[in-house]
Amino acid sequence: xxxxxxxxxxxxxxxxxxxxxxxxxxxxxxxxxxxxxxxxxxxxxxxxxxxxxxxxxxxxxxxxxxxxxxxxxxxxxxxxxxxxxxxxxxxxxxxxxxxxxxxxx
Numbered sequence: 159x160x161x162x163x164x165x166x167x168x169x170x171x172x173x174x175x176x177x178x179x180x181x182x183x184x185x186x187x188x189x190x191x192x193x194x195x196x197x198x199x200x201x202x203x204x205x206x207x208x209x210x211x212x213x214x215x216x217x218x219x220x221x222x223x224x225x226x227x228x229x230x231x232x233x234x235x236x237x238x239x240x241x242x243x244x245x246x247x248x249x250x251x252x253x254x255x256x257x258x259x260x261x262x263x
Contacts (some may be wrong), residue, residue: 162231168220176221184225188218 159167169176177182195211196201203211223230241248 160231161234162229165220165224168217169224172221173224176225181222182227184207184218184221188215188222191215191218196219 179187191211191214195215198208198211218243220230222228223233237243240246242250242252245251
């Protein structure tokens with residue numbers, strides 16, 4: 159499934175409810191799901207739960223994009239469609255500034 163198809167599916171499934179809830183409350187749900195994903199990544203759950211949490215974060219991100227009028231497929235293509243937004247390379251050739259990995263912005 160493409161990003162655009164997923165966003166449309168989530169919009170059809172939950173769009174009315176999501177718009178009633180509004181951006182602020184939806185963002186709180188999204189943040190909660192990101193927290194659950196963080197716990198799953200830190201090894202506090204099964205592989206299946208990790209997969210579940212990634213799917214939930216993607217769904218809530220899609221909801222936020224829809225209710226704020228952002229097409230995720232479009233912005234993903236624009237921002238990352240040619241590789242790193244800064245150096246345009248795949249893989250990124252930007253120099254890391256810290257010991258931990260980061261995304262160029």
